Amino acid sequence: MPASPARRAAMEVVRRAIEQGAYADRALHGASAGLDARDRALAKRLAFGTVQRRGTLDWVIDRHVQRRLDPEVRAALQLGLYQLLYTEIPRHAAVAESVELAKPNPGAKLVNAVLRKVLREGAALPGDDNPKDAAVHHAHPEWLVLLWWDWLGADETRALLAADNEPAELALRINPLAGVEVDLPGRREDDALVVQGPIDVLAHPLYRAGAITPQSRASQRVARILDPQPGERILDLCAAPGGKTTHLAALMGDRGEIVAVERHARRAEALRVQAQRMHATSVKIHVADAREVTPQALGGTFDRVLVDPPCSGLGTLSSHPDLRWRASPEGIEQLRAEQEDIVAAARGALAPGGRLVFSTCTLSPREEIVGGVAVRTLPHRDGTDGFYIAVDG
Numbered sequence: 001m002p003a004s005p006a007r008r009a010a011m012e013v014v015r016r017a018i019e020q021g022a023y024a025d026r027a028l029h030g031a032s033a034g035l036d037a038r039d040r041a042l043a044k045r046l047a048f049g050t051v052q053r054r055g056t057l058d059w060v061i062d063r064h065v066q067r068r069l070d071p072e073v074r075a076a077l078q079l080g081l082y083q084l085l086y087t088e089i090p091r092h093a094a095v096a097e098s099v100e101l102a103k104p105n106p107g108a109k110l111v112n113a114v115l116r117k118v119l120r121e122g123a124a125l126p127g128d129d130n131p132k133d134a135a136v137h138h139a140h141p142e143w144l145v146l147l148w149w150d151w152l153g154a155d156e157t158r159a160l161l162a163a164d165n166e167p168a169e170l171a172l173r174i175n176p177l178a179g180v181e182v183d184l185p186g187r188r189e190d191d192a193l194v195v196q197g198p199i200d201v202l203a204h205p206l207y208r209a210g211a212i213t214p215q216s217r218a219s220q221r222v223a224r225i226l227d228p229q230p231g232e233r234i235l236d237l238c239a240a241p242g243g244k245t246t247h248l249a250a251l252m253g254d255r256g257e258i259v260a261v262e263r264h265a266r267r268a269e270a271l272r273v274q275a276q277r278m279h280a281t282s283v284k285i286h287v288a289d290a291r292e293v294t295p296q297a298l299g300g301t302f303d304r305v306l307v308d309p310p311c312s313g314l315g316t317l318s319s320h321p322d323l324r325w326r327a328s329p330e331g332i333e334q335l336r337a338e339q340e341d342i343v344a345a346a347r348g349a350l351a352p353g354g355r356l357v358f359s360t361c362t363l364s365p366r367e368e369i370v371g372g373v374a375v376r377t378l379p380h381r382d383g384t385d386g387f388y389i390a391v392d393g
């Protein structure tokens with residue numbers, strides 16, 4: 001019996017993400033073309049879970065196998081172990097399908113032997129009493145656990161690590177500019193609706209009408225903290241795909257001017273499409289490097305400036321399964337340098353007495369480069385993405 005199409009797709013995603021460093025969501029897009037909705041959902045669950053837990057899965061594999069493994073054998077073992085350790089999928093199917101995935105490689109026998117041994121004896125994972133063990137237990141890189149342990153303390157870190165492995169809540173932002181009533185079931189909080197039950201947001205008529213858009217509750221706090229007023233001139237540096245830009249437009253009743261700067265032309269196009277869908281006609285898109293913008297080039301100074309620069313994204317690990325393995329201390333330093341340059345340009349574009357807000361979707365002290373009044377959200381405490389939002393000055 002060959003492996004099921006969903007598991008073959010999951011295997012392709014796992015291999016592309018782990019061996020080639022591909023983004024899991026993009027790899028899934030290609031691998032799941034042609035699958036029906038149920039199989040696509042299963043492929044996603046298995047692939048994303050396996051990529052997210054790979055540190056723990058490799059720890060288990062290394063305890064059972066001393067020799068080098070061919071990539072397809074390791075991937076089949078990772079997928080099988082993920083199912084055995086973290087899902088309710090019937091054990092027999094998890095083992096048999098993983099063995100099929102490894103074939104015709106002779107290592108398929110090893111996959112069978114290791115999975116059966118773990119089934120009999122369990123995985124004996126370490127606890128989370130110290131950073132090294134916690135990194136294995138909660139499947140995070142050790143450097144990141146050490147960083148959080150020093151910064152937030154042991155208890156907060158353990159709770160955060162656990163929250164990163166739970167599914168993220170689905171929050172929508174309701175857009176009054178669409179003038180359409182939104183009657184979806186869920187919990188309201190300001191403009192946010194935390195949805196109950198499954199919903200295919202991007203295929204929903206309310207999405208097409210621009211009445212809803214997915215945006216985490218933490219992300220929705222940013223535009224409110226900038227507090228734009230109707231008729232003002234607002235500068236949004238690093239704007240695509242426009243979640244916050246279109247929120248600013250909504251808070252201003254689409255009256256005034258929002259100059260939205262984005263460096264990458266393709267992302268700027270996504271921003272244009274989003275602004276149009278969300279009825280935000282006050283948005284003017286400017287393709288440029290935010291580090292180099294000047295008030296002269298942008299028609300004068302601004303009442304308020306939002307800086308939402310590229311960051312390490314460590315507040316969003318539950319919805320980005322591969323991000324924790326992609327991030328690095330060196331990458332954080334590079335991001336910090338770019339953030340500092342963007343903030344300097346932002347300060348130069350702000351009118352006297354204006355308000356500058358800096359936000360990142362990360363939990364990383366080196367990226368908190370603006371002080372002042374600040375809000376930090378934590379996934380385990382607030383049930384939403386981890387964000388840092390600060391008012392400059």
Ligand SMILES: C[S@@+](CC[C@H](N)C(=O)[O-])C[C@H]1O[C@@H](n2cnc3c(N)ncnc32)[C@H](O)[C@@H]1O
Nearest residue numbers: 238239240241242243244262263289290308310
């Ligand atoms: C964190 S995302 C912004 C998210 C956006 N504000 C939203 O709410 O949807 C950062 C964006 O900045 C863009 N970017 C990165 N470096 C930039 C630069 N130097 N100048 C302008 N845009 C930049 C990236 O392409 C990306 O679209």
